[in-house]
Amino acid sequence: MLTIHHLSYSRSQKIIWLAEELEIPYELKLYMRDPQTLSAPPEMKALHPLGTSPLISDKGQTYSETGAILDYILRHYGEGKLQPPADSQDFDKLMEWMHYAEGSAMLPILMMIYSNYTGAKSDTLTGMLQAQLGKHLGFMESALAGNDYLVGNTFSAADIHVSFVAQTAKQYTSLDSYPNILAWLDRLEARPAFKRAEEKGGYFGAAKP
Amino acid sequence: MLTIHHLSYSRSQKIIWLAEELEIPYELKLYMRDPQTLSAPPEMKALHPLGTSPLISDKGQTYSETGAILDYILRHYGEGKLQPPADSQDFDKLMEWMHYAEGSAMLPILMMIYSNYTGAKSDTLTGMLQAQLGKHLGFMESALAGNDYLVGNTFSAADIHVSFVAQTAKQYTSLDSYPNILAWLDRLEARPAFKRAEEKGGYFGAAKP
Structure with a gap:
């Protein structure tokens, strides 16, 4: 199942929002920023060499980059929703x-x-x-x-x-x-x-x- | 025909490179940065509200954003080249x-x-x-x-x-x-x-x- 790794106060909100709009099943994992440094916690950094948010995991791979993740979800789970026809x-x-x-x-x-x-x-x-x-x-x-x-x-x-x-x-x-x-x-x-x-x-x- | 608006010393080099790799026909329009401010010249800024480089024009539309332009050229002119199969x-x-x-x-x-x-x-x-x-x-x-x-x-x-x-x-x-x-x-x-x-x-x- 698609896993959304969500860091508090971050762009990864957009990924949750898209999944909710599409009403697709997903597992949500929450990570809290360090209140002093605002950094992601070590367990999030361990998921991907860049240690950035958002991240998703699916079919044995972990992907970073907000735009790419939104694009990934649209292509794999969107069924044409929330996007115009591909030839337009x-x-x-x-x-x-x-x-x-x-x-x-x-x-x-x-x-x-x-x-x-x-x-x-x-x-x-x-x-x-x-x-x-x-x-x-x-x-x-x-x-x-x-x-x-x-x-x-x-x-x-x-x-x-x-x-x-x-x-x-x-x-x-x-x-x-x-x-x-x-x-x-x-x-x-x-x-x-x-x-x-x-x-x-x-x-x-x-x-x- | 695809027109590539190229600003000197800029990311739009990548667009020319992609077009050359694909060996597709295109018209190249060159714009020189102001030597003092390094800004794009007014005639480039007039092409798009953001006035950024790169820009392409095709089929009556002008598009900005390097990643989007590379994606556009791959989808419209790539014939599957320089990219893995879409289902991989x-x-x-x-x-x-x-x-x-x-x-x-x-x-x-x-x-x-x-x-x-x-x-x-x-x-x-x-x-x-x-x-x-x-x-x-x-x-x-x-x-x-x-x-x-x-x-x-x-x-x-x-x-x-x-x-x-x-x-x-x-x-x-x-x-x-x-x-x-x-x-x-x-x-x-x-x-x-x-x-x-x-x-x-x-x-x-x-x-x-």
Whole structure:
């Protein structure tokens, strides 16, 4: 059976949410961050050489990387749900969002976390990161103009993957000037599967040092 | 026809390399970074709201995000080349690497670039980024132990995507303690398609402020 290794306050919430949306069977293993260092515990690090979260285990293999895991679950267990038809341009757009979330959009947020945590700051860096975050939020805001969801105006795995960016961005900046994003988050957080994922996995957002 | 928008000294080299490996027809449009700010020129920024590189245009759409673009070209033009069979565990491993390169491995390098560029430094940050980069290089080094290539010991798009991490890492740290990575880079850079990509797109590596 699919095993989801979930680290508290982490992206692996998205994996639980997807599994709940698809209503597939899975075993959930919970790991708590060290309250001082925010690191994953040693038993999670032992599962994979990178020691990162999320991880899944299935059919004798363990896989890392949020985008790859979401993609894995869609391909192996999705039965075509939460994704457009594979031969449509919307599918190409889905793939773009699936790489965008961690390949680009999380970058300024992660840099903010790192620079806060290590005390490395400069006005230039802060300005650059705020500008980058604003660019990404503006991109998402535009994509949601006139649309309830990111791809083909239908709820998909892209919404699960990308909404975490907005949820963690809220911890670093006001989203008041992004009404489409706020309405989208309300829409997503009202989903029964989202609520079940939060009940099972805990708070939905990044650990904040 | 597929159009590859290539920014000098950027990840979009990988897109040219993949197209050359597949020997597919494409139009190459070159854009030069501003020598002072290293930014993409306005005509590239006008192509996509994020203004990032790489970009491709095809069938009336423009797509961003390196991993998504490589995936797009494999799905639409790959004819099964440079990837394991879709129903194999090796395909799942390919997908993991395809998300890993930009979703995780480039992160410490990009943070080094940003903190150098903006003068934001601390010993803690430097130590943390060097440790992270070392973890990623160690991961790649182990994956290449006894293997010439990352997936199924056969050259694939994962080698194209992930090798850029090692190529840019060389600009920030010595790879002398990673003999498998160095031998792999030699193997990859000897490929005729790599050489053609370098002839057409220029120097293979990140812009270094």
